[in-house]
Amino acid sequence: MDNGLHAPCTMSGEDAPAQQQNAVDQKQETKPAEEPKNESPKTESAPAAAADTAATPAAAAEKVPEEETFSYRALVLTGYGGYDKVKLQVKKGKPTLKAGEVLVRVKACGLNFADLMARQGLYDRLPSPPVTPGMECAGVVEAVGEEVTDRKVGDKVMVLNRFGLWQEVVVAPANHTFLIPEGMSFEQAAALPVNYITAYMMLFDFGNLRPNQSVLVHAAAGGVGIAATQLCKTVTDVAVFGTASASKHETISEGGVTHPIDYRTKDYVEEVRKISPKGLDIILDPLGGSDTHKAYNLLKPMGKLITYGAANMLAGQKKNLIAVAKNWYHQFSIHTLSLIQGNKSVCGFHLGYLDGETELITQAMNAILDLYKEGKIKPRIDSTWHFEQVGDAMRKMQERNNIGKVILTTEPMPEEEKKEEPKKEDKKEEKKKDDKKKDDKKKDDAKKEEKKDDKKKEEAKKEEKKEEEKKEEVKKEEK
């Protein structure tokens, strides 16, 4: 997957006008530590801003070529930290296509845990800020480069890349794109690649899942969790143990989880042993740390533990050094002698490190799309957010308030919503505190962790206040 995406605002040639060179330089000067000054959160007025700098007498008189006027909105991670570090900016200049590449007009993007890790500086596959995150999106092919034979303008595609897809326009190698099947929405298409390829390769490559086996899926209501559950159900008589907070049990049971476990009130190891005393055949572990140890001990002979993340490292919206250190301290390390005596397997998976394995990924994707066409799997969308709301979207996912995929849409946000949104979000928080048991609307279904201790609650409140202050600062800047 490497070499995939070029800096999307590469100039079309050496003849690029000076004012655009400037624009690019300005963007590149943006350093993580400082607030970028040319940041442009006002998406509607962005072209006007471009026109400002382009307003030299010569250019103004004639028709400006598309390469110069072309601009698009992009989310940019400006530095490591909280939700506010991902900013909406405008990039200018039409990207050029190399041989084998396509230009895609993006409609929807998927959020992944790696994006949350990346924002905190915990994911080394994302280059240093400023950089556009995003590993998957869906849209329409708008241009094709030379030597591209299997994609044409107008094709609806999903795109998979190491980073750089949270923007309105992306350039990617054609073999990083996959045709969207008939009847699949852009949101569903953006929800599919990362979660389903991850779940598929873990279960069917490392896991070698077969009939009558048992699988533990942590965070069974998350993106990978739902994908894994659906994929398990494509194999005869597979028992799926899924952890999630109690409020999500009905949904995940409907989705195929045979044994939902509320990890917040019960010891999941005990719960599994009650039903399956010998342990499990496959355990998918996105948590890391001490949970990996538990998983290892919970394996049957010939069992496979597949670890694919370190979600336990994520505590709070900024990098929590204690959580990181704790995770490292408890990091699972295994001797071969123990593996031999236990007849066990320990595997590590992360799609972000499968650079260049286009063939493996295409194989998995084709199998997944076949299952979709057969009606056996279907991406579940939790919620869709505008680019302007990326912070809220990330928060929803990080606080585990989602059931299914959190999606970003490139559709511009109506002006009225934009103004109201921060207040609405605050009201939501208040509402939850006042009336936890009330049935919330789709966007309001998040519940606070009941087991959080008081200290954490206080920290969270402080963070919220900071967030508010920062949001107000942004507003001031906008004015």
Added chain:
Amino acid sequence: MDNGLHAPCTMSGEDAPAQQQNAVDQKQETKPAEEPKNESPKTESAPAAAADTAATPAAAAEKVPEEETFSYRALVLTGYGGYDKVKLQVKKGKPTLKAGEVLVRVKACGLNFADLMARQGLYDRLPSPPVTPGMECAGVVEAVGEEVTDRKVGDKVMVLNRFGLWQEVVVAPANHTFLIPEGMSFEQAAALPVNYITAYMMLFDFGNLRPNQSVLVHAAAGGVGIAATQLCKTVTDVAVFGTASASKHETISEGGVTHPIDYRTKDYVEEVRKISPKGLDIILDPLGGSDTHKAYNLLKPMGKLITYGAANMLAGQKKNLIAVAKNWYHQFSIHTLSLIQGNKSVCGFHLGYLDGETELITQAMNAILDLYKEGKIKPRIDSTWHFEQVGDAMRKMQERNNIGKVILTTEPMPEEEKKEEPKKEDKKEEKKKDDKKKDDKKKDDAKKEEKKDDKKKEEAKKEEKKEEEKKEEVKKEEK
């Protein structure tokens, strides 16, 4: 597999005659450290020896019941150490059958690396000496216990058990036996269970071997090596890299190894990289220590390293503390973060630790027998040895002079061979030194490691002398 085999000389009841109780007691008194005095290497005269103790006036006058006269030869590990620690003894008293068990008259037994480890005290699945080793054998069902419905007297079966099968008569649960298919000899049947189940479960359960993949098989001329090669060839276009000394290359190539590598003169990692620069999909590692590290680094993304032994610990015929320590020091230990970033899998396998997993093993065995019936696999016998020659048989395997399986037969050894054998073996050694390039006969095909340094050669000579002396001692005892 546990609870499988009872002490085969359990008395048939409390009425057991005193002289037999004595015989049992005598055997049980045998301690590892001292030479057992009731040892009975003269197989032909063994019943006579039993008659000696049984010659009380009462017993001599009437017909002695079968339970009392029943005796059978057994190999017994009398203590940890060199090849001479496995002695041929006579056990008396007909074993009783519990429900679900069968009694098998053994024709042939397989030798495995675990038996060599066990002799040195390096295998914890064998109880303390005195104990009969042996994980697999083939023979004929001579009696069936209650509740046995799927085996009958006269059935030809192979038996798989944690230990205790190197004797003429064994008792095992019926579900530890497998019917020998039409046309398969007892030697082939005794060569099949451990090696083929091991290779099968590693390749098709942990390894998830699929078409077009690449596999590294160490010791490709060994029992597991040949089984693994044959099983790889049942899958389309699998590239098999096999290490073996040069003299074995022709044979293993004919057997299906695509790329034979002489690990004694070449760096196998380099050789693999020349042909497969990206590395390999599956590596079977029986060596342990630093070779496990090499294997890990040689894996492709989504590659699986399956470690199933620590042959590197075996240096010389007795426990070599330096080799053991070195192996421990270099023992492979892996962090999950490395697994995640590499998208790799590390698995441990050992059939001896799959206690009680009858279902898993039966599944694998049925699949293997189907492949045999289809003509896709065929156990290869290196050589067959009498019980009296078990030391030589073990030496052949430990010195890696075999191509295929080393088998023990229960067939009694002709008197003349017995007397000549030690001398013949010595002559063989001399002959090899004099004329290495001459085509040897089947039993003489072993070649000394060309890369052994002088020191090792001297040690080996000393060991040989010791062996000679010991053998002469045994002869004296026999007289």
